[in-house]
Amino acid sequence: MTHLVVVGASLAGLRAVEAVRGDGFDGTVTLVGAEEHLPYDRPPLSKEYLAADECPDPRYREHATFADDLDVELVLGTPASALDTSARTVTVGDRSISYDGLVIATGAHARALPGTEGLAGVHVVRTLDDAIGLRGALRDGNRKVTVVGAGFIGSEVAAVARSLDLEVTILEALDTPLVRAIGERMGRALTRLHERHGTEVRTGVAVDEVLHDDGRVRAVRLGDGTELDTDLLVVGIGAQPTTGWLEGSGLTVDDGVVADARLAAAPGVYVAGDVARWPNALFDDVLDGPMRLEHWTSAAEQGRYAARNAVDPENAKAYETVPYFWSDWYASRVQFVGVAAGDHVEVVAGDDADGGPFTALYRANDRIVGALAVDMRAEVMKYRRLIGRREGWDAALALAAERREQAAAKAAEAKAAAAETTAQDGARA
Template sequence: MTHLVVVGASLAGLRAVEAVRRDGFDGEVTLVGAEEHLPYDRPPLSKEYLAAEECPDPRYREEETFAGDLDVELLLGTPASALDTAARTVTVGDRTVSYDGLVIATGAHARTLPGTEHLEGVHTVRTLDDAIALRAALRGGARRLTVVGAGFIGSEVAAVGRKLGLEVTILEALETPLARAVGERMGRALTHLHRRHGTEVRTGVAVEEVLSADGRVTGVRLGDGTEVDTDVLVVGIGARPATDWLEGSGLTIDDGVVADETLAAADGVYVAGDVARWPNALFSDVAGGTMRLEHWTSAADQGGRAARHAVDPAAAKPYETVPYFWSDWYDGRVQFVGIAPDDGDEQIEVVAGDDAQGGPFTAIYRAGDRIVGALAVDMPAEVMKYRRLIGARKTWGDALELAEQRRAQRAAKAQQAAQQAGEQRGEGA
């Protein structure tokens, strides 16, 4: 094993490089990236990067770190265009790069509305260049922001728009936003967050046509004929795995690169991050099939695992994880761990707070007799405790017991705080 090639210079790719160097791998390492930018942090692009008065630097490492401590050859600005698993080569521009081990971490591309690619004022948020352009648009005199898609990216952008003082409308095709991600009841609860902060949310609507004048977006026409005027249109309708370059490679492509439980897609080829589809054994008895995650924590973990397996296949072990993601909306935080079964609201129980007005609250999800998920809004101390239960395959009864313990702890803490406040008032008198 003398040469590891990592295709994809984002979080998963960076963690792949760092992991093998940390473990003492002294062979060649090449990192290929489609963008000219050094690896950077994507989650803030739809949140802090848009909202901050001054642009924060999202780069993970300086260029000197790659050339020095990591001893990595960087091939940035040109995407990989082909993979030959028989010859063990990757084509990058006019160059053919040979590998002994390969990690595919090419991520995903934002989905767009057909016909809007060259229309000024229409944006997606996936890359740093996307965020730079949207940041300028939101601060360029715009008064109205329309977001197509009430998913987490769209919701984050909507929240930033309100913070900047824009009139914000979200258009969502589903009757309940985020129902597929967190369930119907919790989707309704999260929608309350938007409306509470003055964001208009229209559900069960489809964009029929994007309206424009002189090459610039002016609004959208919905399926019922209604028109929504806008200055900036953000499309947040999901992402598709970046797999086009793998056509003819012999790898199995099915909404991502399909891999086995060790993240192996072929001999010497491993996958990580948003492009990876693999069987997560932790949920095989309750969900079955394979899963593909678009989460920061999964990408970071998978990148290191995939690279270690690539340089030492004999030591490869099954990879399982409890999915975790967070999303910042307005002045609060939404956190989710695990999975949300498709069994309906009866499989969800709110164990802290009140979801009727959007929070704060914590809800847990069951599948059979197991706890498999937890959602928290503005209760950051709660969700990770349930993540540990999910990872340990604990029962629903265990989860309810923890919920009762946490309820008692919060009550005791509140009582203590009230007592201290009373004593201070007494001293003041």
């Protein structure tokens, strides 16, 4: 094994090259990226990056790190266009790059809303350039913002727009936002979080047409004929795995690149990040088939696994994980671990009636398979460990009871301390 090629200058791609160099791999490493930018942190682009008064630098590493510390050849600014698994070559522009081991980490790209191509005032948030454009538009005198899609990206953008005192309306085609990601009850709970902050959420509505004047958006016409005036239209209707360049490669592509438990898609070819669809053995009794994740944590983990397996295939290790993601809405932190599958959801701390704070657990096959927390940051990782050990439902409820007792004791201590302080202040007076 002398040459590792990583296609995708993403978090997964960065972790891939860091992992093998950290392990002592002394062969050639080439990192290919479609964008001109060095690998950068994507999650803040729809949150902190939009909200900050000054643009933070989202890059993970500087050029010198790749050239000196990692000894990586960077091929940036041109996407890979073809893969020949028989010849073991990747085509990038007019160049053919040979590999012994290949990691595909090309991620996903934002879905476009039909009829909005080329319209000014229409934005998606996936890349750094997307975020730069939207950040300026939010501060350019526009007052009315319409967000199509009540998923996590759309919700984060809506929250930032409200923090800038803009009028925000979210349009969601489903009757309950996020029902596929976290279930119906929790989807309703997070909708109330929006409403509590003055964001209007319209559900069960379809966008029939985007109206414009001289190439700039001015309104959205809904399926019932209603016209909603808008200055900015943000499209957050999900992402598609970037797999078009793999046509004719012989890889199995089905909402991502299909791989085995070791993230292998073909001899010498491994996948990582948003593009990877693989069987997660931890949930083989819960899910019907392989999973694909668009989470920061799993992308970082998969990048390391895929690269190590690529350079040492005879000792390749299976990858399984308890998915974890977080999302910041307004001043609230939303966290989720596991999967939103099963037959029962139970709120075990707090109250979901007004959007939080609360913690909810998901049950399937009499085991805990997921946990959602809003503004209870210390909770979800406790349950992540239970999920990873395939613990039963009773164990999860026992932990929940223990956590409630601990919280009550802490609250009682704080109350007693406050009372003592008040008494001392009174005595001094």
